[in-house]
């Protein structure tokens with residue numbers, strides 16, 4: 001762990017008046033015992049959480065918060081985003097990917113309340129994917145990164161090559177499922193690929209899905225034009241989630257025979273959605289949410305490397321990409337969206353606005369639900385035994401989150417002065 005952050009984290013702990021801490025000199029990223037207070041995100045009532053060795057020990061109801069400065073500050077589980085292609089000009093399929101870039105992304109996410117994320121590698125050359133999974137297998141062992149990156153997501157290259165369904169994935173890199181090639185990626189990653197997005201209608205896809213499940217890899221259906229029968233076969237083989245449902249789909253589809261209805265109708269599929277206000281219309285978000293409900297809807301950002309950068313014209317995916325002042329990421333040549341620029345905090349705000357769901361439900365879609373999907377049993381909820389990953393925030397009038405403090409594994413990793 002880098003010294004500046006380490007010192008910052010410990011200063012925060014000692015200076016913060018509402019915390020009663022006892023540092024553990026032997027372990028830089030764990031504080032032996034402490035108590036943190038806030039308004040519980042589910043019922044808006046004050047609670048006190050005891051933390052020991054980075055885990056939640058006990059949660060108690062209290063009459064009022066002991067520090068008046070904590071007035072109006074909510075405490076919720078740290079947010080989890082399992083589709084992150086890049087951020088702040090760095091992409092996980094970048095030729096120059098390195099540890100420093102991933103640390104930078106991790107720390108920037110901490111400042112936005114995201115305590116766990118899954119680097120997502122999209123369709124690319126075999127040698128590049130192999131090289132970057134190899135780099136990531138080492139990067140994931142870093143003290144900072146390992147806290148927040150539980151593994152990797154491979155989206156493509158085994159997806160539909162058809163325009164519209166392939167979205168912004170470069171056609172030249174799209175191919176049929178190849179278990180031998182994937183096994184090389186998997187080994188290069190240190191067996192840390194935890195999710196794969198695939199098109200089920202491709203030759204060999206069903207067999208590929210079954211093999212992924214044998215390794216415990218979560219299989220997502222995305223960028224596909226699967227029929228009802230094929231989607232059911234894929235789910236029978238172990239697919240459990242739709243990647244950004246409603247996107248990675250042609251603009252014009254058959255009113256009966258399209259891949260959206262069968263994915264909505266299939267209860268065994270959780271839906272991940274990009275609720276940034278551009279990828280789906282509010283009424284699509286409403287409908288998907290009404291069908292899938294608060295337990296089987298997941299927010300993902302799908303942020304690309306241009307996220308966090310000023311609006312303008314950039315080159316990405318070997319093509320011209322425009323980030324509009326409103327935050328829309330467009331590929332003008334094909335008139336398609338090329339990923340997103342808003343983080344899942346924006347999705348939480350939009351879910352509440354579009355569906356009138358509660359803060360608790362919106363937060364669950366960005367914490368508990370993805371943790372359950374990915375089998376991350378140590379996080380995603382505020383309950384005894386779980387990792388002490390928290391986001392503390394004020395809720396602005398428009399539903400946006402004003403992040404005040406983020407804790408990972410019981411340590412403050414971000415705090416507003």
Ligand SMILES: [Zn+2]
Pocket residue numbers: 155167222223244248
């Ligand atoms: Zn996609």
